[in-house]
Amino acid sequence: MENIDDEYRNYWETNMFLQTEELDRIGPFFDEAISTYYDYDSSSPDGMQSSSMASKNIVTERNRRKKLNEMIYAVRSVVPNITKMDKASTIRDAIEYIKSLQSEEMTIKAEISELEISGISSSNISANFDIDIQEATISCSKTKRTRMDHCHDYAGSRLVMPSPIEVLEGDVEEKDDLRVKIEAAIAALNYPDSPIST
Amino acid sequence: MENIDDEYRNYWETNMFLQTEELDRIGPFFDEAISTYYDYDSSSPDGMQSSSMASKNIVTERNRRKKLNEMIYAVRSVVPNITKMDKASTIRDAIEYIKSLQSEEMTIKAEISELEISGISSSNISANFDIDIQEATISCSKTKRTRMDHCHDYAGSRLVMPSPIEVLEGDVEEKDDLRVKIEAAIAALNYPDSPIST
DNA sequence: AGACACACGTGATAC
C-alpha cells in the first residue's frame, strides 16, 4: 500500500521539479493493470515467457527508474548550488561541489600535517600522533576484510577510472578563507610575539 | 570524426566497468546509418515528420544518454568509495560522500569559531584577533602557496575515507579524530605547561 | 534460470 503512495510522491516531485512533465501516464495503476492483464495463466512455456515475464520486466524496470530518480532528487537536496533542474546538470553540479569540498579539505589537511610538524618541536603530544595514525591504518585494513571488496583504501577508484572524458575541468573556486583562518590562528597561538613566520 | 572515437571510448569504458554489457550494438555506426536511412528527403510534411524528425530525435536522445553516462563516470572518478558499479548505487555513494564531507567541514568550522572565542577570552592578542586574521589573509596566502603540494604524502590517502565500516546507512560519524587532533594540538600549543585535557 | 542492469527507440511535452 505504501508502494503506491511512494510512487505517487515520485510523480509529484517530478512534476514539481520539471513543470508537469509526463503526467499523462497515471503510473501506479498500471502496475496492477499489467499484472492482471498479462497474467492470464497460460500454462504453455511460450505464453509464460511473453506475458508474465514481460510484465515482471516492466515493473522491475519501472522500479529501477524510480530508484535512480530518487537518487537524483537526493542529490538535489544535498548539493547547494543546483544551476539547472536537469539530470545531467544536477550530477555535474554535484561533481563540481564534491571537487570544491575535496580541495578545501585537502588544504585543511595539509594545515593539520604542518601543525603536527610544528608540534613536534614544541610539545609532547607529537609522539602519539603517529601512533594514532598507525592504529587508524591497521583498524581500517582489518575491517575491510569483513565485507566484500569495498574498493576503498588509497586511490581505489582512481586507479580503476583514470580520467573519464576530461569533463568538468573547471575552476575550484578558491575557498581559502577557512585555511587562512586556521593558519593565522595557529600561527598566532604558536608565536604570540612574532606575527607571521614562514 | 572525433565524435565516433569518443563514443567508442564511452562504450569501451562501459564494458570495462560492467563486464562487457550491451556490446552487441556497435553504436556509432548507427548514427550515420539512421541519418542516411531515414533521411530520404520526402518533401511532404507528413513524411518529414515521420522520418527525418524521428532520426533527429533518435540522435538527440542518444546524445543525451551519452552525456548522462559521462556524468556517471565522472562521479565514479571523483567519489572514492564506490561500492557497486551501478548507476543508482554510484549516485548513492556520491551522496553519502557529500554528506560526510559536509559534516566534517561543519565540525572543523565549529572548531575554528570555538578557537576564536577561546583566543578572545584567554590570550593578550584577543583584542586585535580579528584584525590579525584579516591581515594574515593578505600576507600569508602568498607564502603558503609553495607548501601546498607536499600535502599528499600520507594525509591524503586514508583520512579522506568517510568511514571504513558500513558507509551505507547514514552514520557519518568517526570524523571526530581530526577534530580531536586539532583540538589537542591547539590545547597543547595554548597551554604548553599544563597537561592535555579532553 | 530467473533476477538485474542496461541501451535503445518512441511518443509526449515544455520552452
Add this chain to the structure above:
DNA sequence: TGTATCACGTGTGTC
C-alpha cells in the same frame, strides 16, 4: 517554430 528533456516498454546480456 524547433529543440530540449523525460518516461516508458522492450530486447538483450550477465550473473
